[in-house]
Amino acid sequence: MGSIMNVQQGDWQNVESSTKPVLVDFWAEWCAPCRLLAPTFERLAATYGDEISFAKVNVDELPELAGQYGIRSIPTLLLLREGKVVEELVGARPYHDLARVLDGYVTATEKLQPRLVRLAN
Numbered sequence: 001m002g003s004i005m006n007v008q009q010g011d012w013q014n015v016e017s018s019t020k021p022v023l024v025d026f027w028a029e030w031c032a033p034c035r036l037l038a039p040t041f042e043r044l045a046a047t048y049g050d051e052i053s054f055a056k057v058n059v060d061e062l063p064e065l066a067g068q069y070g071i072r073s074i075p076t077l078l079l080l081r082e083g084k085v086v087e088e089l090v091g092a093r094p095y096h097d098l099a100r101v102l103d104g105y106v107t108a109t110e111k112l113q114p115r116l117v118r119l120a121n
Helices: 012-016 032-048 063-068 095-103 108-120
Strands: 004-006 022-027 053-058 076-081 084-090
Touching: 004 032, 022 032, 032 053, 032 095, 076 095, 084 095
Parallel strands: 004 053, 022 053
Antiparallel strands: 022 076, 076 084
């Protein structure tokens, strides 16, 4: 099971240098769709946390980081691999849509365990 990093000032280097892909949720407390996505994001972290890292960026606390990545709407999910954006998803999405995207970034062997976890739920 994976944990979710709440990115603070100075933490971004850890995200960019991660050896695993990182799914980053750009969000804000006042954003209703962001609150709707939160349980889905937590479930993804629990399922895929061994293969993918998870991080959240509050755009009100780190507006310069959101600007650096051209975040104009929230929630926006960025999937980073070796520090580069490989996927960008804007808006709240259902679990199965996001899981399908993440499945493309884990190896065939690693996919077997998360699928067993999902079937058990």
